[in-house]
Amino acid sequence: MKPLLIAIDGPAASGKGTLAKRLAAHFKLPHLDSGLLYRAVAWAAAHTSRTPEEAAAALEAADLDNPALRTDEAGQAASKVAAIPQVRANLLKFQKEFAHQASGAVLDGRDIGTVICPDAPVKIFVTASLEARVERRYQELRERGADTIKPRVLAEMAERDRRDSERAASPLKAAPDAYHLDTSDMDADAAFAAALAFISSKGFRSSGP
Numbered sequence: 176m177k178p179l180l181i182a183i184d185g186p187a188a189s190g191k192g193t194l195a196k197r198l199a200a201h202f203k204l205p206h207l208d209s210g211l212l213y214r215a216v217a218w219a220a221a222h223t224s225r226t227p228e229e230a231a232a233a234l235e236a237a238d239l240d241n242p243a244l245r246t247d248e249a250g251q252a253a254s255k256v257a258a259i260p261q262v263r264a265n266l267l268k269f270q271k272e273f274a275h276q277a278s279g280a281v282l283d284g285r286d287i288g289t290v291i292c293p294d295a296p297v298k299i300f301v302t303a304s305l306e307a308r309v310e311r312r313y314q315e316l317r318e319r320g321a322d323t324i325k326p327r328v329l330a331e332m333a334e335r336d337r338r339d340s341e342r343a344a345s346p347l348k349a350a351p352d353a354y355h356l357d358t359s360d361m362d363a364d365a366a367f368a369a370a371l372a373f374i375s376s377k378g379f380r381s382s383g384p
């Protein structure tokens with residue numbers, strides 16, 4: 176049996192990160208949140224003398240645990256540098272090596288099933304309506320104490336969706352062989368159960384308790 180490589184893509188707040196973490200824990204696999212790489216590049220370009228391309232080439236210098244990378248502003252800034260082809264090219268090798276380690280892996284992002292691991296045996300494209308995603312992100316921001324309003328969250332998310340889907344370089348899109356998981360009316364447990372059923376239909380099961 177080939178190593179279990181799970182490629183998860185989808186728009187902002189669709190729930191792909193939550194699903195990726197749960198699947199990684201369930202199957203005891205390493206997990207890469209690839210959005211953090213683009214967030215780190217944007218942060219370095221704004222706070223150091225590096226260009227986005229240089230920051231992407233110096234990825235090992237990035238602190239992916241920096242809480243500043245988790246804000247909505249960081250997500251917007253990430254989606255701007257993510258449209259630069261050389262930034263994407265400079266992040267490719269690290270992601271491909273992460274994906275192809277012997278243990279298998281879970282990666283989530285926008286181009287995982289299409290560009291980073293088109294050979295993954297399991298590809299999941301997670302979606303949810305814009306309304307559901309705005310509600311989730313708004314609640315998340317409020318819980319973190321951010322001062323925001325829903326119309327702003329909506330406008331920013333719609334803009335990020337457009338930028339990520341319409342850019343020429345590796346746009347957000349489902350791989351032809353991806354399983355489409357619409358989580359608009361599912362909680363995180365139901366999304367996890369649906370993903371597990373799909374993965375087991377591909378012949379993969381977790382080995383332990």
Ligand SMILES: Nc1ncnc2c1ncn2[C@@H]1O[C@H](COP(=O)(O)OP(=O)(O)OP(=O)(O)O)[C@@H](O)[C@H]1O
Nearest residue numbers: 187188189190191192193311315358361362363366
């Ligand atoms: N199926 C679900 N139903 C309801 N809420 C969910 C679901 N999945 C995740 N959430 C919640 O929605 C929010 C966004 O989820 P998550 O961070 O997983 O999305 P994401 O697609 O990785 O977003 P981003 O690309 O912006 O990082 C979180 O607060 C999470 O707890």
Ligand SMILES: Nc1ccn([C@@H]2O[C@H](COP(=O)(O)O)[C@@H](O)[C@H]2O)c(=O)n1
Nearest residue numbers: 209210211213250253254257284285286
């Ligand atoms: N594989 C990826 C992952 C992310 N991006 C860009 O980064 C932005 C932030 O991503 P989050 O998942 O952390 O929200 C996102 O809007 C994309 O522009 C990407 O291009 N490819």
